[in-house]
Amino acid sequence: MIAMTHKRSVRVAIIGAGMSGICMAVKLQDAGIDSFTIFEKADDVGGTWRDNTYPGLTCDIPSRYYSYSFRPNPNWTHLLPPGPEIRAYFQQVAHERGIRPHIRFGADVSRAEYHDGTWRLTTAAGEETFDVLITATGVLRVPRYPDITGRETFAGAAFHSSRWDHSVTLPDKRIGVIGSGSTGVQIVAELGGNVRQLKLFQRTAQWICPMPNLRYSLLTRTALRRWPKLNGLPYRFWGWYVRYFFGKAPIRPGLQRAVVTFLSRWNLRLSVRDKQLRAKLTPKDLPMCKRLIFAGHFYRSVQQPGVEVITDAIDHIEPRGVVTADGTLHELDVLVYATGFDARAYVRPLEVIGETGLTLDEAWADGPVAYRSVAVPGFPNLFMLMGPHSPIGNQSLIPVAEDQADYATWWINQLRDGVVHAAAPTEAATKEYNESMKAAMPQTIWVTGCSSWYLGKDGLPELFPWTPETHHELLRQPELAHFDVRTA
Ligand code: N01
Numbered sequence: 001m002i003a004m005t006h007k008r009s010v011r012v013a014i015i016g017a018g019m020s021g022i023c024m025a026v027k028l029q030d031a032g033i034d035s036f037t038i039f040e041k042a043d044d045v046g047g048t049w050r051d052n053t054y055p056g057l058t059c060d061i062p063s064r065y066y067s068y069s070f071r072p073n074p075n076w077t078h079l080l081p082p083g084p085e086i087r088a089y090f091q092q093v094a095h096e097r098g099i100r101p102h103i104r105f106g107a108d109v110s111r112a113e114y115h116d117g118t119w120r121l122t123t124a125a126g127e128e129t130f131d132v133l134i135t136a137t138g139v140l141r142v143p144r145y146p147d148i149t150g151r152e153t154f155a156g157a158a159f160h161s162s163r164w165d166h167s168v169t170l171p172d173k174r175i176g177v178i179g180s181g182s183t184g185v186q187i188v189a190e191l192g193g194n195v196r197q198l199k200l201f202q203r204t205a206q207w208i209c210p211m212p213n214l215r216y217s218l219l220t221r222t223a224l225r226r227w228p229k230l231n232g233l234p235y236r237f238w239g240w241y242v243r244y245f246f247g248k249a250p251i252r253p254g255l256q257r258a259v260v261t262f263l264s265r266w267n268l269r270l271s272v273r274d275k276q277l278r279a280k281l282t283p284k285d286l287p288m289c290k291r292l293i294f295a296g297h298f299y300r301s302v303q304q305p306g307v308e309v310i311t312d313a314i315d316h317i318e319p320r321g322v323v324t325a326d327g328t329l330h331e332l333d334v335l336v337y338a339t340g341f342d343a344r345a346y347v348r349p350l351e352v353i354g355e356t357g358l359t360l361d362e363a364w365a366d367g368p369v370a371y372r373s374v375a376v377p378g379f380p381n382l383f384m385l386m387g388p389h390s391p392i393g394n395q396s397l398i399p400v401a402e403d404q405a406d407y408a409t410w411w412i413n414q415l416r417d418g419v420v421h422a423a424a425p426t427e428a429a430t431k432e433y434n435e436s437m438k439a440a441m442p443q444t445i446w447v448t449g450c451s452s453w454y455l456g457k458d459g460l461p462e463l464f465p466w467t468p469e470t471h472h473e474l475l476r477q478p479e480l481a482h483f484d485v486r487t488a
Contacts (some may be wrong), residue, residue, distance in 0.1 A: 010415045012036040013112075013121055013130035015350070017103050018047015020385035020401040021136035022090055023068060025099045027405040030070075031413060037130070038099070039123065041108035045094045047138050049087040052183075054164045054336075056190025057083030060182065060211065060294035061396045064231075065238035068093065068398055072231030074224030079214040080294070113353040114380060117422060132412055136385040136401075137350070139392055140341035140453075146178060148317050155319035158335040161187065170195050173333040176322055178314070180206055182291060184338035185298045192301025199330055200302065200309045201322060204450075205280065207264040207287040210271075211294040239399070246394035247468045250288045250445045257445065261287045271299035280311050285450035292394050343453040344368060344462070346387065354378040355424075364388075367456045369434050371425030371482065372474050373464070374404050380422035380486070381415070383408035389437060391464035391471050393446075393454070400471065407475040421488040429482035440465035 012028060014021050017040035028036050044050050059066050063081035067073050071093050077085060094100055104123075111122040112133055119133040143160040145151070151158075157168045161183045174197040177184050185208065188200050224231050249256035264287040272278040281302070283290075302309055312324035321332040346368055352360040358378055363369075368388035370376050375383055385404045386397065414420035438460060441447055446454050446461040456462045464471055 006418060007416050008418055009035050010132060010412055011130040012132045012134060012412060013109075013119060013128075014038045014134045014136055015109050015112075015347070016040065016047060016136035016138060017042075017045040017094070017099075017105075018049070018136065018138050019090060019398060020138070020405070021045075021047070021134075022094050022097075022099060023398070023401045024134050024136055024385060024405045024408065025102060026068070026070065026093070026097050027402070027409045028412065029097060029099075031409050033409075033412060033416065036102055037128075038103040039107040039109045039121070040103050040105050043105050044091070045100075045103070046087045046090045048140065048162075049083055049090060051141075052083060052162045052164075053166065054161045054183065054187050054338075055170070056186040058186060058213065059083070059086055060394075061242060062238040064234035065242055065396045066398060067235065069235065069402060071096075072224075072228070072235060074221055074228070074231060077216055077221075079216070080211065109350055111351045111353070114355045114382070119381065131415060132381045132383070132408075133352075134383050134385065134408055135347045135350075135352075135387070137347045139346075139386050139390075139397075140343060142342040142345040143337075144340050144342050145337055146314075146339045148178075148314055150317040153319050154317050154321070154332075154335055156321075156333045156335060159337070161336055161338040162341070168334055170334070172196055174321075174331060175199070175334045175336065176201060176330060176332040177336045177338050178322075179338035179340065180204065181338065181340055182293050183340070184336075185293050185295050187336060187338055188307070189295050189298040189301045192298075192307045193304030196306065198307045199322075199332070200307070201314055201324075202280070202309055202311055203313070204290075205283040205311075206290055206293050207283050208267060208293045208295050208298055209260060209264050209287070210267040210296065212296045239396070242394075242396055243468050246292070247391075250393055250463075251440075251465055251467065252443050257288070260292065264292070268299070272303065274303070277303070277309065280309050286445055286448050288394070288445045289448050289450035290452040291454065294394075340453055344456065347384070352379065352382070354382075355380060367458055368462065369430065371430040371433055372407075373471075374407055374475065375425045377425050377427045377430050377484075380424040380484075381411075382424070383411065389434075389462055389464050391468050393463055395468060399468065403472050403475045407478065410478060418488060420485055422486040423483045425482055426484050429479075437465055 014024050017038050059081050063076035107123045109121050113120045118129040120129050143162050159165045176199045178201045180202040245256045249260045312326050315323050315325045322330045370388045373387045373390045385401050441460050444465050454461045
């Protein structure tokens with residue numbers, strides 16, 4: 001398209017000040033666009049890293065690659081970054097880049113409607129219009145509580161893992177953790193042996209890949225601070241490692257899948273000698289069918305005195321604790337629901353209304369679909385970060401957000417140059433894209449018979465069935481023929 005010399009001011013609304021929202025803001029700034037507002041319902045930046053504060057919280061992606069490409073962090077203390085450091089990192093980037101003045105904290109957007117060529121947003125403070133709407137609301141944001149009879153009757157402290165109650169002291173307590181996904185495993189790994197009693201209620205055993213969390217020496221950190229250019233090397237190395245193994249292993253059979261399978265199986269065999277306990281911890285499905293867990297000392301923790309893995313089904317909860325199907329009452333003081341999130345919420349409960357009056361809820365009645373994860377037909381000038389089918393398995397989501405933010409920025413630049421007034425993907429291109437994804441799913445490990453939050457209503461994974469490099473390639477340059485583009 002031919003750029004015109006007069007640039008118009010494009011008002012951009014970004015919903016969410018987590019990892020992707022901050023990324024979007026930086027990309028806009030780098031493109032010389034300052035006319036953006038970030039709506040954040042909480043009182044600080046950080047998204048999932050603000051909400052999750054449970055003991056043992058660690059990102060299982062190497063820290064050097066769990067960083068923005070434009071802002072390496074020489075100060076990471078560990079190979080796998082602890083949650084509080086990640087939160088501090090996002091706070092620091094927001095501060096350094098002068099993004100905070102653009103953020104409206106405590107501003108919960110309840111409705112966004114495309115009307116007369118603009119997006120009208122509703123918050124408790126009133127209505128406001130924008131030219132472009134960016135949703136950066138994260139993926140695993142809405143806590144899922146288990147539907148267990150008597151849950152409300154428990155007399156002790158009970159909370160979801162992402163709503164940790166830090167007023168509760170732990171060492172003297174009998175603690176129950178329901179759920180053995182990445183979160184439950186990290187909590188148990190941290191608390192095992194450090195509290196009076198710990199019971200893990202495990203419905204399904206999960207594979208755990210060994211990953212010792214090495215500490216970076218002061219010398220390394222000093223050198224990376226002193227010579228910032230050196231930071232590029234570990235970013236590229238860990239990026240290659242994550243993409244090479246965990247970008248490829250789940251999507252097709254081959255060396256990477258064999259290595260991950262071997263490591264997970266031998267990790268269990270070598271770490272747990274007690275055959276009965278090992279049998280309890282042995283998953284029935286294949287490694288990576290559910291999201292693979294990385295944990296250095298979970299198996300050691302569950303073998304500590306006072307720690308027990310309960311595999312009998314939970315029958316009900318009563319004031320004193322959890323009663324399993326065999327009639328045993330497990331008396332507890334604290335009950336933690338590490339039971340995951342509603343992964344299909346995306347931007348919802350925010351009501352998004354497109355140009356024909358159709359809501360996103362209606363458009364997604366059969367499950368969330370998007371064009372290349374970023375845009376939806378009938379919703380012009382709406383771009384989503386971490387939208388449906390983003391590559392969100394065992395990957396760093398930061399490069400994914402960067403690709404998506406670059407893509408949105410390209411379109412915003414077209415609006416700014418005055419060559420485009422509105423753009424939305426066509427139905428045909430969106431359908432074709434989603435059909436090609438569906439056709440690729442049978443190759444993936446995610447369809448090999450486990451149940452997980454990866455799967456949509458139709459039983460198919462809501463993940464990206466190709467490599468992260470393909471995702472990057474698909475978003476490198478918009479294909480204009482796939483868009484319904486309106487000029488002013
Ligand atoms: O949630 P999950 P999570 N009765 O949905 C069990 C990311 N993450 O919070 O497997 C009994 O994985 C459920 O059992 P089952 C990461 O993407 C990243 O742990 O359904 N149990 C399962 O064991 C991860 O995948 C990091 O049979 C019940 C557990 O609860 C995602 O967050 C760290 C139950 C839920 O597991 C979600 O992980 C932590 C019931 N009624 C998390 N209902 C990083 O390090 C559910 N369960 C980047």
